[in-house]
Amino acid sequence: MARYEQVQGTVALITLTNPPVNALSAAVRLGITETVTRALRDPEVKSMVICGENGVFCGGADIREFAKPMSGPPLVPMIAAIEEGEKPVVAAIEGAAFGGGLELALGCHYRIAHSKARVGLPEVTLGLLPAAGGTQRLPRLIGLAPALDLITTGRHVTAQEALKLGIVDQVTDQSALDLAIQFAQQVVGQPLLPRKLSTRQTPCPPDVDGLLEETMAQVKQRARGAMAPIACVQAVRAAATLPYQAGMQKEQELMATLFHSSQARAMQYCFFAQRAVGRWSLSSGAHSGNSKPRPVSKVAVIGLGTMGRGITVALVKAGMSVLAVETNKKQLEIGKQMVSAMLKHDAQKRNATPRLDLLHFTIDLLELKNTDLIIEAVFEDMALKKQVFKELSSVCKADAFLCTNTSGLDVDELAAVTKRPELVVGMHFFAPAHVMKLLEVVHGSRSSPEAVATAMHLGKRLGKVSVLVGNCAGFVGNRMLKPYLEQANFLLEEGATPELVDGALEEFGFPMGVFKMSDLSGLDVGWRIRKEAGLTGPNVDPRDPPRRRQGRRYSPLPDLVCEQGRLGQKNGRGWYLYDKPGGRVATPDPSIHKFLEEYRIKHGISPRQIDRQEVVERCLFALINEGFRSLDDGIAAGPEDIDMIYVFGYGWPRHRGGPMFYAGMVGLPRVLTRLEHYRQAHPEVPHLEPSPLLRRLVASGSPPINKWRDFLQRPHSQL
Numbered sequence: 129m130a131r132y133e134q135v136q137g138t139v140a141l142i143t144l145t146n147p148p149v150n151a152l153s154a155a156v157r158l159g160i161t162e163t164v165t166r167a168l169r170d171p172e173v174k175s176m177v178i179c180g181e182n183g184v185f186c187g188g189a190d191i192r193e194f195a196k197p198m199s200g201p202p203l204v205p206m207i208a209a210i211e212e213g214e215k216p217v218v219a220a221i222e223g224a225a226f227g228g229g230l231e232l233a234l235g236c237h238y239r240i241a242h243s244k245a246r247v248g249l250p251e252v253t254l255g256l257l258p259a260a261g262g263t264q265r266l267p268r269l270i271g272l273a274p275a276l277d278l279i280t281t282g283r284h285v286t287a288q289e290a291l292k293l294g295i296v297d298q299v300t301d302q303s304a305l306d307l308a309i310q311f312a313q314q315v316v317g318q319p320l321l322p323r324k325l326s327t328r329q330t331p332c333p334p335d336v337d338g339l340l341e342e343t344m345a346q347v348k349q350r351a352r353g354a355m356a357p358i359a360c361v362q363a364v365r366a367a368a369t370l371p372y373q374a375g376m377q378k379e380q381e382l383m384a385t386l387f388h389s390s391q392a393r394a395m396q397y398c399f400f401a402q403r404a405v406g407r408w409s410l411s412s413g414a415h416s417g418n419s420k421p422r423p424v425s426k427v428a429v430i431g432l433g434t435m436g437r438g439i440t441v442a443l444v445k446a447g448m449s450v451l452a453v454e455t456n457k458k459q460l461e462i463g464k465q466m467v468s469a470m471l472k473h474d475a476q477k478r479n480a481t482p483r484l485d486l487l488h489f490t491i492d493l494l495e496l497k498n499t500d501l502i503i504e505a506v507f508e509d510m511a512l513k514k515q516v517f518k519e520l521s522s523v524c525k526a527d528a529f530l531c532t533n534t535s536g537l538d539v540d541e542l543a544a545v546t547k548r549p550e551l552v553v554g555m556h557f558f559a560p561a562h563v564m565k566l567l568e569v570v571h572g573s574r575s576s577p578e579a580v581a582t583a584m585h586l587g588k589r590l591g592k593v594s595v596l597v598g599n600c601a602g603f604v605g606n607r608m609l610k611p612y613l614e615q616a617n618f619l620l621e622e623g624a625t626p627e628l629v630d631g632a633l634e635e636f637g638f639p640m641g642v643f644k645m646s647d648l649s650g651l652d653v654g655w656r657i658r659k660e661a662g663l664t665g666p667n668v669d670p671r672d673p674p675r676r677r678q679g680r681r682y683s684p685l686p687d688l689v690c691e692q693g694r695l696g697q698k699n700g701r702g703w704y705l706y707d708k709p710g711g712r713v714a715t716p717d718p719s720i721h722k723f724l725e726e727y728r729i730k731h732g733i734s735p736r737q738i739d740r741q742e743v744v745e746r747c748l749f750a751l752i753n754e755g756f757r758s759l760d761d762g763i764a765a766g767p768e769d770i771d772m773i774y775v776f777g778y779g780w781p782r783h784r785g786g787p788m789f790y791a792g793m794v795g796l797p798r799v800l801t802r803l804e805h806y807r808q809a810h811p812e813v814p815h816l817e818p819s820p821l822l823r824r825l826v827a828s829g830s831p832p833i834n835k836w837r838d839f840l841q842r843p844h845s846q847l
């Protein structure tokens with residue numbers, strides 16, 4: 129797993145050979161150990177170069193090995209042997225040097241990178257810290273503050289930034305390997321000691337304690353309960369305050385607490401789940417391996433409201449030419465100005481030039497005739513969308529794909545008004561569409577594999593995590609959100625406050641609780657949908673009592689709040705009070721508390737003490753229960769799909785793996801028992817009735833999450 133060659137007479141070339149990313153598996157570590165020893169012993173060899181096969185230096189430790197017992201030589205002494213050796217070693221970095229890969233390079237005496245290479249220590253995103261000396265060598269190389277930034281965020285750094293920071297010694301547009309070999313010959317005979325990072329002092333600012341305290345405070349706030357970022361700060365602190373060996377000891381101790389933690393397991397599950405959802409399959413037998421996307425070069429977006437603008441920006445940022453369409457000149461002008469401003473703002477942040485040349489605007493649908501793919505992003509109204517789809521169907525070329533950006537409307541109903549239902553798919557973007565990583569691609573009953581493949585591929589080009597879902601009201605994400613929101617409202621009726629509910633959910637790790645989130649989205653959005661569904665407003669069945677609709681318990685609280693003119697952040701008043709209309713600073717509102725008290729009196733509800741555990745269980749177990757139903761219905765293909773939708777679209781804390789992974793961690797029998805308990809206490813809430821799949825899994829001994837697909841009633845039936 130490491131090839132050995134002697135080149136240019138005196139240079140030992142060691143190539144890591146473990147495709148696709150040359151991860152440091154036991155065999156690779158053994159290969160490196162043996163070849164380095166050989167090179168150090170061979171008197172003909174004066175210097176060494178380490179590189180990776182297939183244009184990738186190394187993707188780090190082999191994450192798949194973490195769940196198995198340790199075998200093969202450990203990384204720390206392997207890297208120490210390279211550094212301590214008395215022959216210069218040069219790392220030739222092409223592609224990527226991440227995690228243990230960068231730590232290996234830091235053990236080398238010199239680093240040469242290709243201009244397209246990226247480096248970083250992303251262990252924190254796997255619930256770990258760089259435990260092969262990364263927390264001790266990187267600060268000694270680039271200084272305390274930049275090392276804290278890189279290690280606590282895990283961000284990837286370009287070769288140019290790596291050069292500026294001093295992580296690499298040279299960057300080349302040519303072959304990094306050729307340059308490294310040349311370099312390795314030139315440095316023979318130069319003093320090696322100053323190049324051994326373990327012998328250096330960490331460059332620190334005058335107020336080390338101040339910097340560490342400030343960083344710790346920021347990290348704790350960002351971490352939302354994740355342990356790894358905090359351990360990273362503690363480890364880097366050791367690099368600034370302890371001698372090298374003591375720092376290494378601290379690094380190992382901290383890693384030991386993280387390595388077997390449930391958080392690390394959850395985050396490593398997310399790493400693989402994120403990749404697994406890209407490998408979609410349909411019940412027809414079509415899958416990502418046998419269905420080719422059609423090349424798309426001309427894209428159009430219909431409607432320049434909030435969603436349309438975000439989608440347009442996302443497409444342009446991906447380098448695609450976009451035709452943006454509005455109904456009239458005034459709307460077009462507003463949209464044009466806003467999209468241009470968004471692109472300029474984004475480019476400014478990245479120190480780049482905005483690609484305004486890729487944007488074209490029109491109010492004439494006939495201009496769509498040469499477009500390959502159209503994303504309709506008009507108002508969420510079925511009649512309007514149908515009208516747009518009919519027109520698109522007649523003006524667009526016969527093989528153009530028609531995609532609808534909808535958060536839950538029936539894709540089949542829309543496809544039925546076109547002459548090409550097989551080319552219609554749903555693309556559910558999340559606001560703001562140029563920022564949020566999630567894309568639900570909705571497979572209608574007549575969507576062709578090519579249409580699915582094309583939409584999934586487009587999502588990837590936009591840098592999104594695309595998840596294929598079936599067609600039902602709300603698809604996967606919003607369908608599961610419904611019982612979650614419902615429970616939150618019921619908890620208010622029973623005695624909770626918005627602050628109590630939000631506090632419990634934020635403590636769990638959501639960036640925002642459910643009521644703050646509703647205020648941010650605008651309370652009128654759900655109000656309008658409920659009016660259309662006959663749950664509130666003039667279409668309510670007059671025989672329904674105030675807290676029952678369509679045969680089940682209903683809370684009119686959100687409707688009553690809207691009726692008071694409280695629409696959320698946009699007008700400064702919602703479930704909370706805001707500093708100003710459009711303001712972000714939420715404060716609890718005594719008038720909401722009074723309103724809730726009066727409501728309870730009016731409906732004869734005696735408020736009770738509700739604790740945080742009940743909030744978390746009722747909201748999240750109801751959501752998880754709906755997840756099991758979505759799986760059993762074949763709307764979600766697997767638990768990973770649901771988990772990635774929630775992690776990337778709904779702020780589910782990554783260190784808890786996603787709702788279905790979390791259910792497995794809590795224990796399926798416990799989820800079942802608690803749902804049964806709450807169902808008994810609230811017999812009028814059908815969402816609390818445990819799903820048949822959950823019951824089957826528990827009856828079968830609660831198999832691990834990767835075996836759940838074997839228990840599905842109708843695998844992929846709706847996909």
Ligand SMILES: CCC[C@H](O)CC(=O)SCCNC(=O)CCNC(=O)[C@H](O)C(C)(C)COP(=O)([O-])OP(=O)([O-])OC[C@H]1O[C@@H](n2cnc3c(N)ncnc32)[C@H](O)[C@@H]1OP(=O)([O-])[O-]
Nearest residue numbers: 149151187188189190191192226227228250258259260403
């Ligand atoms: C004591 C230990 C200390 C040490 O500090 C700990 C670490 O190093 S922790 C590690 C710190 N390192 C990291 O966190 C870096 C993790 N890796 C990455 O960020 C990206 O893979 C990389 C940027 C390298 C390439 O991106 P790309 O070109 O878009 O390609 P892709 O992403 O689609 O991956 C292709 C295939 O390779 C697989 N695979 C990848 N890496 C690993 C791995 N380390 N292991 C195993 N497998 C890995 C991946 O699952 C996929 O498999 P499949 O079956 O085809 O789905």
